[in-house]
Amino acid sequence: MNTIWSECVQGAKTLYYSRKLRFGDLFAEQFKKLLKLDGRRKLKILEIGCGPGALAGELRRWYPKADICGLDRDSNFINFARAHEEGINFIEGDATALPFNDDTFDVTISYTVSEHIEPDKFYGEQLRVLKQGGTCIVLSTRKTVYVNAPCLDEQESERIFWEKVKNCDDTMEKYGIGRYHMSEAELPAAMEKYGFKNIETGFAAVALTPDNPQIPEELACNMINEQRQTALDALSSVMNSMPGQITAAEVEEMVGITNKKYDARIAQYIRGEKQWDTAVSVIMSVRGTK
Ligand SMILES: C[S@@+](CC[C@H](N)C(=O)[O-])C[C@H]1O[C@@H](n2cnc3c(N)ncnc32)[C@H](O)[C@@H]1O
Numbered sequence: 001m002n003t004i005w006s007e008c009v010q011g012a013k014t015l016y017y018s019r020k021l022r023f024g025d026l027f028a029e030q031f032k033k034l035l036k037l038d039g040r041r042k043l044k045i046l047e048i049g050c051g052p053g054a055l056a057g058e059l060r061r062w063y064p065k066a067d068i069c070g071l072d073r074d075s076n077f078i079n080f081a082r083a084h085e086e087g088i089n090f091i092e093g094d095a096t097a098l099p100f101n102d103d104t105f106d107v108t109i110s111y112t113v114s115e116h117i118e119p120d121k122f123y124g125e126q127l128r129v130l131k132q133g134g135t136c137i138v139l140s141t142r143k144t145v146y147v148n149a150p151c152l153d154e155q156e157s158e159r160i161f162w163e164k165v166k167n168c169d170d171t172m173e174k175y176g177i178g179r180y181h182m183s184e185a186e187l188p189a190a191m192e193k194y195g196f197k198n199i200e201t202g203f204a205a206v207a208l209t210p211d212n213p214q215i216p217e218e219l220a221c222n223m224i225n226e227q228r229q230t231a232l233d234a235l236s237s238v239m240n241s242m243p244g245q246i247t248a249a250e251v252e253e254m255v256g257i258t259n260k261k262y263d264a265r266i267a268q269y270i271r272g273e274k275q276w277d278t279a280v281s282v283i284m285s286v287r288g289t290k
Helices: 004-009 012-022 025-035 054-062 075-084 119-129 156-168 171-175 186-193 217-241 248-271
Strands: 044-048 067-072 089-092 105-111 130-147 197-208 278-289
Touching: 004 075, 004 171, 004 217, 012 054, 012 075, 012 197, 012 217, 025 054, 025 197, 025 278, 044 054, 044 119, 054 067, 054 105, 067 075, 075 089, 105 119, 119 130, 119 186, 130 186, 156 248, 186 197, 186 278, 217 248
Parallel strands: 044 067, 044 105, 067 089, 105 130
Antiparallel strands: 130 278, 197 278
């Protein structure tokens, strides 16, 4: 049983709800264009490092004929995925030793995973389990532009807290988070180096701007609350990964400040006071065939 990611890096709710927004209905068409998969076929799709299952769930809605399997080594994520997404086979397993026979899948796909896994194993295993002519798709967020509403700006006590965390947090090194990060040019070159052909790249932009008039109220509040959840999960990861260095009282104070700020943002939204805060993510796809 492995629960490192969900307890010390990003919680299940953070990943699930942020991905639900990024891959939600507003942006589905551009992702389908990027993925270029034939929805008329009964594709066997494997999502590697599926986390709590949000992208797998969208893939199932985008390609209802497909047979989808999601794999992650974090047991909390797999349990969460099984409870939140239907019709998908979620498996606890290691991407560096995939529990599947050679030539099993038509498509392998991953989102924000390649940077955490040794590339020889990451690509080698996908090449092995893909059928001849099968497609490997690597998705990754390259940059995010954040513009805060003033009420969400970092307060002095938060700045001091996060400075202290930065000084004693070794989670990233300890668990190899982001160890294999590659540039926009290195990613397609790596896919080719590890044996894939017909490599191509593409980009999509996802802009989450609650004040835009075409965003319904419920979705706008989800956008604001997703950021709140990310901030709260970051605090509980700190508690889990640095016991003894950060006290429960310090975290509790930060939780209080966080909730107050996001309650204020929701209240502004409800009153119609536009803030134009936004989070724009540039997502890259790299695609190759076996
Ligand atoms: C940044 S998270 C992304 C999760 C998911 N793709 C999403 O976007 O919600 C990276 C994921 O890779 C998983 N992971 C890292 N190394 C892995 C490995 N060797 N085998 C399987 N999963 C792995 C982690 O458990 C985590 O769920």
